[in-house]
Amino acid sequence: MIMKLRKNLTLQVLLAIVLGIAVGQFFPHQGESLKVLSDVFVKMIKMVIAPIVFFTIVIGISGMGDMKKVGRIGGKALLYFEIITTFAMVIGVTVMYIIRPGAGMSTAGVKAADVAKYTKDAAATSHGFIDFLTSIVPDNVMAAFSKGDMLPVLFFSILFGLAMAGLGDRVKPVTNFLEKMNEIFFRIVGIIMKFSPIAAFGAMSYTIGKFGVHSLFSLGKMMGSVYITMALFIFIVLGSICRMYGFSLIKLLRFIKEELLLVLGTSSSESALPRVMEKLEKFGASKPVVGLVVPTGYSFNLDGTSIYLSMAGLFIAQAYGVELNWIQVLTFMGVLMLTSKGAAGITGSGFVTLAATLAAIPNNVIPIEGMALLIGVDRFMSEARAITNIIGNSVATIVIAKSENQFNPNPEVKDQDTSLQTSSAQEAPAL
16 A cells, blocks of 8 residues: 555645645644745746646757648637637536625625735736737746746747748757757656655645635535536536547546646646646647647636636626626626736736736625635635636647647557547647
């Protein structure tokens, strides 16, 4: 048993989460101080994300050759993201109007000071469409890498890859060098991942120690609504898409189970980004598709965040007895569609985005101070939305790969069903 535990990262992370819950519950003050373990681990992962994204995209594009194919993959991915994200928000809004978890909620103890930090952070962040577009182009390439800004890094990587592809065999030595560097950085990720159980233990100890298990019950109806909605989205919506494109959602989830547990423990989908990219390549998606779709999805395909934010806004409205008409609901969803872009998978960023969204709605029909109602349980729900985000991006990658005939099933992947044994040349539904 001990030998199995030493070799199985999944069991290690699960045990760490259970121990973290116990420490946070029985030793709350000590549990709060253990957050540093998770913070250090996430910083180590963020340290290698930008280089890995750069190497993966450049190698993939330079080896693809056909620039039209690059544009087609990117265009398909963005179209897919917008359709699925809109669908996710519609599901969230629908569930809120059916269950109405905010109705009858007491707002007597709400204080505007409780959300001052989030509103201040939101005000300091540019959420306009023009600001969003200009933020994609970095002022300084090295600064973008040092800050880990995903969209500027992605933009520069695509340009670099296109330039290399145009030079052909003359830059073959550069391609070989980047391939070796990519291998080194993934080896670094492997070393960092050995510390993931410690990170999961620290994060869970902090969460339970600071907010307590009791906070789960005070807003249990809202939490239950969020979890139910995300489960419906994953297993019905994404599951149906998987069946349309001839692969099994369950098999995919089994294949990335370690990464899902890591996200559960750290509440950050960013912590699993490098490993997910590696796993999706092993699952059968080509390097160019993985390199383009996954990093882009971390800013444009935040299904879990979109579901949560749409539900959180309506929860506050219901708690304050504000009945929104359909024009106000559509306005709320439209603003959210814009402000959610770039709300990367980092714990707390969703709450800042919610503050920016509520502030941008005309006439402030939804009281921003109502966010204080959700502070105690936001951390618990951040795990659900981070897991939904990573599953949504994984499914999107396989869908785009299959639609481009760039999916080659890996025979070493265990428990694959017959739908995964077909050739990548098999026709997939058009996207």
